[in-house]
Every structure is written in C-alpha cells, then in structure tokens.
Amino acid sequence: DADVTQTPRNRITKTGKRIMLECSQTKGHDRMYWYRQDPGLGLRLIYYSFDVKDINKGEISDGYSVSRQAQAKFSLSLESAIPNQTALYFCATSPLGGGSYNEQFFGPGTRLTVL
Amino acid sequence: QKEVEQNSGPLSVPEGAIASLNCTYSDRGSQSFFWYRQYSGKSPELIMSIYSNGDKEDGRFTAQLNKASQYVSLLIRDSQPSDSATYLCAPHSYNTDKLIFGTGTRLQVFP
Numbered sequence: 001d002a003d004v005t006q007t008p009r010n011r012i013t014k015t016g017k018r019i020m021l022e023c024s025q026t027k028g029h030d031r032m033y034w035y036r037q038d039p040g041l042g043l044r045l046i047y048y049s050f051d052v053k054d055i056n057k058g059e060i061s062d063g064y065s066v067s068r069q070a071q072a073k074f075s076l077s078l079e080s081a082i083p084n085q086t087a088l089y090f091c092a093t094s095p096l097g098g099g100s101y102n103e104q105f106f107g108p109g110t111r112l113t114v115l
Numbered sequence: 116q117k118e119v120e121q122n123s124g125p126l127s128v129p130e131g132a133i134a135s136l137n138c139t140y141s142d143r144g145s146q147s148f149f150w151y152r153q154y155s156g157k158s159p160e161l162i163m164s165i166y167s168n169g170d171k172e173d174g175r176f177t178a179q180l181n182k183a184s185q186y187v188s189l190l191i192r193d194s195q196p197s198d199s200a201t202y203l204c205a206p207h208s209y210n211t212d213k214l215i216f217g218t219g220t221r222l223q224v225f226p
Contacts, residue, residue: 033213042218043159043203090158094214102147102207104214106158 003027004107006091012113019078021110023091030096032074036087049074081114119217121204127223134191136202136220144209148180148187151203159203163189194224
C-alpha cells in the first residue's frame, strides 16, 4: 500500500468551480505539505502544516485554502478555480524533527486542468 | 541570487558513462541535503541524502557535499537509459525549517 495517497489523480473542471484535493498518509508523520508544479518552474510550496493545529502559507497561497483534519489528512481547496491553476499538485510528508529527519516523501500527484 | 541553483540541462551522457549533476545553495545554515529523481509526470522520489562534508555512496549513486563552497553534487556511475529523468537538489533551510527545491537538471542517457 502507498504511504502517501492523493485523490483524485486526475481532474478536469471549469472556471469558477470549487475543487478539493485530498491527501492521506500512513507514515505517521506530523508535517504535511502541498506543492504545485508547472513546467520550467519547479516545485512551489502552497501551504504546509507542522502539526494538526499549525497551518502556514507558502510562497503561492493566494486562491487556495487548506484543512488539516487529522494527523493523517491534509486537504487543499480551490474555492473558485481559474485556468492558471492548471498544474500538477503534490502532497508531501516529513517527520517532525531536525537533522536527518527533514526528508520529504511525496504522493503520486493530482493532475488538475481548469478549463 | 536563487536559493538553490541547478543547471536545467539537458545533460546528455552515453550509456555506461558517469553523469555529474551539480547544485549550489545560498543558506549557509543548511545542514542536510537531498537529491530527488523525478520522471516526467511522476512524483519526486528521494534517492540520496547527505549531511556531512565529503562523499556518500549508495550503489551507483554518490553524493558529494562541500559546505564551505555551498556546493552539493550527485554522480551517477554506469548511467542507464532508465536514469533519464529530472534530478532535484533540495537543501534543508535552517532559517525556514523547510526543504528548498531547485528547478532540477534534466538528464538524458542515450544508448
């Protein structure tokens, strides 16, 4: 079984629709992240959460919101989708702690197309 | 100056050769460094981590770190066509307590 799962894997929607992307993990990690990836721009951090009660904006949070329902679940919402939110979205997790515990583990991604 | 700089490539090497991928970073406080491999349309996969100056070997992969020069590299020996992917360098930022990803170097291994 996959340690980090994302649903849906692919989604096509129309401008103005509300969309929720979900992420679940069985790794027992406290930290969770949402990234988007566009060709040539690399990974850009949208939101991150270091524990259930901690939510932080990343570098491109405008137009997005998140919910950390439990240690294992972190959802990303697009309240009113627009075409420039078309991208590949990744959820990632990492353990709590410094030193060698900073590595992140990624889910399989959600390909979102906004028409 | 970008926080993490990588040559975007593509870096083309023949099968069986050594591929050398380089990365420089700006946060002098970074203590841990990671290399991810990403196939087109897939998620990044962690392949190497390094925390101390010097070399760390794992199979065909060797990571090299020089904190004084703020430089980290990844060597892939006996390159295979299946190594063709984009390689992302990701230092852990001491200041923000997060990974900072480079935009990646695309590697092409031709038969």
